[in-house]
Amino acid sequence: MQILLELNFKQRNSTRLVILIFGLLAFIAFKDSTKGCLFLGAALALMFRNPTYVYAFGTTVKRDIIMNLFIMLMERKQWTIARIFQERVKKQPKKPCFIMDDRSLSFQWIENYTNKVGAYFKAQGLKHGDCVALIMETRPEYVCLWLGLSKIGVVTALINSNLRRDTLLHSIKVAKANIIIVGTELSKALEEIYDEVDIKTLPIYQFSDEEQRDNDNFKLFKGAVDLTAALELQPIEDLSADIAACSTKDKLLFVYTSGTTGLPKAAVINNLRYLFMASGIHHMLSLNAGDIIYTALPLYHTAGGIVGVGNALIHGCTIVMRKKFSASNFWKDCIKYNCTVAQYIGELCRYLLSTSPKPEDTQHRLRLMYGNGLRPQIWSQFVSRFNIPNIGEVYGSTEGNSNLANVANQVGAVGFVPLIARYFYPVQIIKCDEETGEPIRNANGYCQRCSPGETGLLVGKVNPKRAVTAFNGYADREASEKKLLRNVFRSEDIFFNSGDMVVVDILGYFYFKDRTGDTFRWRGENVATQEVEANITNVIGLKDCVVYGVDIPYVEGKAGMAAIVDPDRKVDMQHLSAGVRGSLPAYARPLFIRLMNDIPRTATFKLKKIELSREAFDIRRIKDPIYYLNKDGIYRFLSEEQFEDILQGKAGL
Numbered sequence: 001m002q003i004l005l006e007l008n009f010k011q012r013n014s015t016r017l018v019i020l021i022f023g024l025l026a027f028i029a030f031k032d033s034t035k036g037c038l039f040l041g042a043a044l045a046l047m048f049r050n051p052t053y054v055y056a057f058g059t060t061v062k063r064d065i066i067m068n069l070f071i072m073l074m075e076r077k078q079w080t081i082a083r084i085f086q087e088r089v090k091k092q093p094k095k096p097c098f099i100m101d102d103r104s105l106s107f108q109w110i111e112n113y114t115n116k117v118g119a120y121f122k123a124q125g126l127k128h129g130d131c132v133a134l135i136m137e138t139r140p141e142y143v144c145l146w147l148g149l150s151k152i153g154v155v156t157a158l159i160n161s162n163l164r165r166d167t168l169l170h171s172i173k174v175a176k177a178n179i180i181i182v183g184t185e186l187s188k189a190l191e192e193i194y195d196e197v198d199i200k201t202l203p204i205y206q207f208s209d210e211e212q213r214d215n216d217n218f219k220l221f222k223g224a225v226d227l228t229a230a231l232e233l234q235p236i237e238d239l240s241a242d243i244a245a246c247s248t249k250d251k252l253l254f255v256y257t258s259g260t261t262g263l264p265k266a267a268v269i270n271n272l273r274y275l276f277m278a279s280g281i282h283h284m285l286s287l288n289a290g291d292i293i294y295t296a297l298p299l300y301h302t303a304g305g306i307v308g309v310g311n312a313l314i315h316g317c318t319i320v321m322r323k324k325f326s327a328s329n330f331w332k333d334c335i336k337y338n339c340t341v342a343q344y345i346g347e348l349c350r351y352l353l354s355t356s357p358k359p360e361d362t363q364h365r366l367r368l369m370y371g372n373g374l375r376p377q378i379w380s381q382f383v384s385r386f387n388i389p390n391i392g393e394v395y396g397s398t399e400g401n402s403n404l405a406n407v408a409n410q411v412g413a414v415g416f417v418p419l420i421a422r423y424f425y426p427v428q429i430i431k432c433d434e435e436t437g438e439p440i441r442n443a444n445g446y447c448q449r450c451s452p453g454e455t456g457l458l459v460g461k462v463n464p465k466r467a468v469t470a471f472n473g474y475a476d477r478e479a480s481e482k483k484l485l486r487n488v489f490r491s492e493d494i495f496f497n498s499g500d501m502v503v504v505d506i507l508g509y510f511y512f513k514d515r516t517g518d519t520f521r522w523r524g525e526n527v528a529t530q531e532v533e534a535n536i537t538n539v540i541g542l543k544d545c546v547v548y549g550v551d552i553p554y555v556e557g558k559a560g561m562a563a564i565v566d567p568d569r570k571v572d573m574q575h576l577s578a579g580v581r582g583s584l585p586a587y588a589r590p591l592f593i594r595l596m597n598d599i600p601r602t603a604t605f606k607l608k609k610i611e612l613s614r615e616a617f618d619i620r621r622i623k624d625p626i627y628y629l630n631k632d633g634i635y636r637f638l639s640e641e642q643f644e645d646i647l648q649g650k651a652g653l
């Protein structure tokens, strides 16, 4: 039954298909009653008037059955990602697995290298259940390191390479890492925090590529092991026995999300969950082993590291990586590497659109781009200018337990659940207080589903028995508990609270509304407002401060803005600028500062963020002083001219 419910439709508006499903459901529900048969009969009669639906139904059903069977089979056999990869290597040893710059590494090469990694760290004393913090920028070895470690049952914490100081330290600490692997390009960031007691005793292994080693200034972190050299000397060992000792429920990765509150949290990704996320998207989007997928997204997030890279590890596609996204090289790369599929996030699409038109815009062979956050405002323009036949807009949070994909090219939607299946589908939208994101409960204490057009909170049912929706939660148990809602529709049921506000239209398409007040997205990263608030409060000497996201015309996500209670206007902006630079990664630094006499609060003493967010930085209306983070990193009064530029999308944001 679940298989039916997770169908994804090729057709828009496929009411008849929905009727058929309803018929089948009814048939299953009242298996031996004549009612069910009548329903099914009626549905089939409706369907056969238009054979397209039968066809669509046939193909999607096959695809979904294949995906579910595959996952079930892997679970039965207890095949981990490393084990599945071994099979891939046998099938296609010579095929390129990862390509970056001028390096093309075959499946066999990756297998050999990961066997070295596993064998080396086993010899270093790491064992099943240990954790390694990986702090490194994109390169094929990034994946090889975690894959190799997973062969001996070691879990890798994929640390966001933008983090500095406190958040970096926090991320290493919550993972309870036993050792740290650092790329030479980030050894400075590690140096800044290395005197902290919590990590001072951890062994460090430093990885460097050829270019870094050839550099005259190359030096190892104090006391670090030269990992590149060590791996060169390490013989390849057969780790089949170690791999066989691992199970699909074993933790594979910690992927950090800023979740909806506080500091980054480590979401636990076990082998099965990785398999589900990667395989789910692979099948929903009808990718195949022949696809060459271009990704310029960071490998420490779900998008690049799981639903991108997983296509190679599990399904045998080739992944073309790029260290940092570059708008001027995007299409050139796609052409050069003969890519058929590319990944995006909303920002990336906008950067691409803002380049001046060139012939290569349409010379690529991409048949599909998939990702998250393509804005409805630019969707059509993007698709027509770059001639992209298909867009797959995918919704799914790292720590969440539900995936949605809009495979129907429906402009602006993040996913689709047939209306009739809404009551059974694990994803639900419940009524909530738009200010606080708190679910609204009725007199009996239960939550209520939203009607089409009504904004609500996206929640996913947690059923520990099923791999597909099993919530693995965070490394830290308390954080997990906070994300769960209990007694939602009936007593004792459990739902995962995504913290995302969505709206569903009458056809069953989901659209993103707004994150609830605790986080916002900027430059493709989630910014946790409490963390920014804490740091600013520290810098300015314990004045009250609230941080929220504000909309900027023509720009995805929300820019950070901080309102500080400072009736005497005493805040030293030079000092604040330096403090913000020193303690927050670039994407988390508020773009605007507003000094206020007092901050409005709700009756329950919650700060009125939504109201502040609506007022934003409109200097024509707001009397309070507003400062703007200039390109040189200093906060200065927001000038009329800058304000105009921002409104017209000319501020280079």
Ligand SMILES: *[C@@H]1O[C@H](CO)[C@@H](O)[C@H](O)[C@H]1NC(C)=O
Pocket: 106, 108, 109, 112, 236
């Ligand atoms: C992988 O290792 C095997 C055996 O050690 C070796 O014969 C083979 O050439 C290696 N392949 C690659 C692509 O490195």
Ligand SMILES: *[C@@H]1O[C@H](CO)[C@@H](O)[C@H](O)[C@H]1NC(C)=O
Pocket: 338
């Ligand atoms: C690109 O792929 C197509 C088919 O997928 C193939 O015919 C063509 O030769 C490839 N070009 C290059 C440069 O690899």
Ligand SMILES: CC(=O)N[C@H]1CO[C@H](CO)[C@@H](O)[C@@H]1O
Pocket: 166, 263, 530, 531, 534, 535, 536, 538, 539, 583
């Ligand atoms: C420099 C500074 O104030 N850092 C703080 C940033 O926020 C975290 C979380 O609240 C604090 O632990 C740091 O001390």
